[in-house]
Amino acid sequence: MFKGMNIIEFGKRFQTNADCLQYLMDIKWGEGFKCSKCGSLKYWKGKQWNNLRCQDCGYEESATAGTLFHKVKFPLLKAFHICYRVCVSKKGMSSCELSRELTLRQKTCWSFKRKIQEAMKSSEKHPLTGSVDVDEIAIGGLDERSQGRSKGNKKLVCLAVEIRKDGQMGRAYGTVINDYSSVELKKIFDTHISKEKAQVRTDEWTGYAPLKSEYAMERIKSDKGKNFPEMHNLIMNLKSWLRGIYHKCSQKHMQAYLNEFFYRFNRRAFGKSSFHKLIVTMVRTKPLFIKTFTT
Ligand SMILES: [Zn+2]
Known part of the structure; x- marks a missing residue:
């Protein structure tokens, strides 16, 4: 579990896309594999190092499939960076700031942040x-x-x-x-x-x-x-x-913005584990596709 509290520690821990993929694999399959097509628990290694293949139905799955990182069209290292900034910075970060820092389009940053906000929704389990x-x-x-x-x-x-x-x-x-x-x-x-x-x-x-x-x-x-x-x-x-x-x-996205604000607010005392917990939730949350949030 990454517990770094600043961007230098983050930079040391995550240097390549592979570092991030490995982190996702450990979260997704660390406690065992379960095929998302047939539910089988048996697997082979996949054709790519970051994939696993079901022994029963042959379906080959990547670490990002079925998660909020599904089909993200820019490097995973940048996606992790956005997660870190949005979660650990006291006030989060605007898509314009992220766009400048990571040389991504502002819209791309906004869309990915919208996915992060999906993971920031309250579980409603702790009234x-x-x-x-x-x-x-x-x-x-x-x-x-x-x-x-x-x-x-x-x-x-x-x-x-x-x-x-x-x-x-x-x-x-x-x-x-x-x-x-x-x-x-x-x-x-x-x-x-x-x-x-x-x-x-x-x-x-x-x-x-x-x-x-x-x-x-x-x-x-x-x-x-x-x-x-x-x-x-x-x-x-x-x-x-x-x-x-x-x-x-806009009215349409206001709830997502509120989710982001209160996610950080309610975790202001959590400190070191907050980034890890966000990534875990992102791995366990179903993909959100771009069509869902075009205005
Ligand atoms: Zn299967």
Whole structure:
């Protein structure tokens, strides 16, 4: 497992495409081979060193097949480099910066980042517990500062954050919503907040009222965010990150951007293992094809 914390250590560990392929092979088949066509556990070496061939059906599979690295059309070393930068840099990296650094087209970097974001999706297995603050915000659009509830061309997002006993923020999530109705607001509750172990605080927006029957919930006056200082901070951080990294955030990709932001946010204490864990998830996530994300 690579545990390097800076780009020099990364450069020493991964010098060639073969180094990266070997790393993927160890993750994919380190604990044994299973044919993705017939499920057989028996294999021969493939015609290429980085392939394995099924003894039963003869299917020859590469280390990248069936993963998010499937058919990446630029050197794997550069792909690893993007993974490292996006995962370990405090704020990630924009596709323009990556494009300059790696001499790849900006679009290529953006597309590959979109794949990384797929691996950054929450597993939804660890809902928030304890004190959880929830708020809804509008992002982008010319009328970002307007206080109205009309959507315009803004992207609406519902956020939930754990407030620990020491007053620090714990984990957090963000979900794109279509409007501020109870049905839409409920999405983040259903996917990210524990029904049994969370005490939720929201502002007095009526949309939250019906959720009281399912969740332990307190609705308090927001006073322009003053009563939710941690949430206010989180919102400022999220908005400034989005402005810096993604100049245009379309509705279509907003959830992917949120996934990236909260992936790093929730792993800010993980440190050394975060790159390895990302690569493992990328190996275990089904390929995402370019057609899926043409705008
Ligand atoms: Zn087979």
